[in-house]
Amino acid sequence: MKPEILQLNPILVPSINDRFDALYTMRRYFEQDDKEAYIREIGPRIRGVITGGHTGISRALMAQLPALAIVAVNGVGTDAVDLSYARERGIPVTGTFGALTEDVADMALGLMLAVCRNLCTVDRFVRDGMWVKHPQPGAIPLARRFSGMRVGIVGMGRVGRAVAARAAAFGCAIAYTDLAYIDSLPWQFTGNLEQLAEDSDMLVLCAAADKAEGIVNARILQALGSDGYLVNIARGRLVDETDLVHALQTGMIAGAGLDVFVDEPHVPAALLNMDRVVLQAHRASATVESRTAMGEMVLDSLADALAGRRPENSLTT
Numbered sequence: 001m002k003p004e005i006l007q008l009n010p011i012l013v014p015s016i017n018d019r020f021d022a023l024y025t026m027r028r029y030f031e032q033d034d035k036e037a038y039i040r041e042i043g044p045r046i047r048g049v050i051t052g053g054h055t056g057i058s059r060a061l062m063a064q065l066p067a068l069a070i071v072a073v074n075g076v077g078t079d080a081v082d083l084s085y086a087r088e089r090g091i092p093v094t095g096t097f098g099a100l101t102e103d104v105a106d107m108a109l110g111l112m113l114a115v116c117r118n119l120c121t122v123d124r125f126v127r128d129g130m131w132v133k134h135p136q137p138g139a140i141p142l143a144r145r146f147s148g149m150r151v152g153i154v155g156m157g158r159v160g161r162a163v164a165a166r167a168a169a170f171g172c173a174i175a176y177t178d179l180a181y182i183d184s185l186p187w188q189f190t191g192n193l194e195q196l197a198e199d200s201d202m203l204v205l206c207a208a209a210d211k212a213e214g215i216v217n218a219r220i221l222q223a224l225g226s227d228g229y230l231v232n233i234a235r236g237r238l239v240d241e242t243d244l245v246h247a248l249q250t251g252m253i254a255g256a257g258l259d260v261f262v263d264e265p266h267v268p269a270a271l272l273n274m275d276r277v278v279l280q281a282h283r284a285s286a287t288v289e290s291r292t293a294m295g296e297m298v299l300d301s302l303a304d305a306l307a308g309r310r311p312e313n314s315l316t317t
Helices: 014-023 035-045 059-063 083-089 101-117 119-127 158-169 193-198 218-224 241-249 288-306
Strands: 004-007 025-028 046-051 070-073 150-154 173-177 202-205 229-232 255-258 277-279
Touching: 004 035, 014 288, 035 046, 046 288, 059 083, 070 288, 101 119, 101 158, 101 202, 101 229, 101 255, 101 277, 101 288, 150 158, 150 193, 158 173, 158 202, 173 193, 193 218, 218 229, 218 241, 241 255
Parallel strands: 004 025, 004 046, 046 070, 150 173, 150 202, 202 229, 229 255, 255 277
Antiparallel strands: none
């Protein structure tokens, strides 16, 4: 009999789903109307859980799965998983670390270019027929050059380093802040976030952020200044969104590129009509390549744990 796996989020790569179905009896929790009754019925038989970084899994749900042998997060965020409880039970919690680095860094670069060069605003200008009505060059405000900017990176893990390498190729001066100085890196370390913001034209949030919240607030945005831009491809809660909206409305900062938000999928209404803001729907890793690689890592983690081996990417065992 195939092991039963509880899947909390859909996976959008058909070939990965086919492999799950071939290897396991998949219990797709996200399709159920009466989830509590479903868990009462199948909970005792569940050997593994597949979830997303944003969804995670509650302690209460894990407690209803007595045979649980692994929680495989299809993503890099584990802050929505009760890691201490998993450790108590000896349950490995894995993530797909490294699989999405390149695509998330690409998204960061795309947001940096888009917000500086007004790409989305001008796209709408052309699509709405405004170029024909206003063909004079002055109808569109001049943009800002990205090449050569001072880029400050918050969190110099895999994604932060990939963003730094891309920005450096544009002749940008790179500085960063992290929990500590990393002596293997060629870039300038700044131990104080406010100082990093003050010294940057573009502040890019790449931190894992399992515990941090609201670290980019009015004080940091004031330090970034009226010529500075904020890009967030990490976690929405790193930013105090009320302070960010105020900073954009008052010209305290020049603009922002945002892929993540505090209360997804809800975006602060004030941001929706701001031309100086580029918005995405938490899509930085949403490529066929990244999602396939992530699915492969989930499959490997499940296979290891159910065979009694420690999964390579376990954070708890």
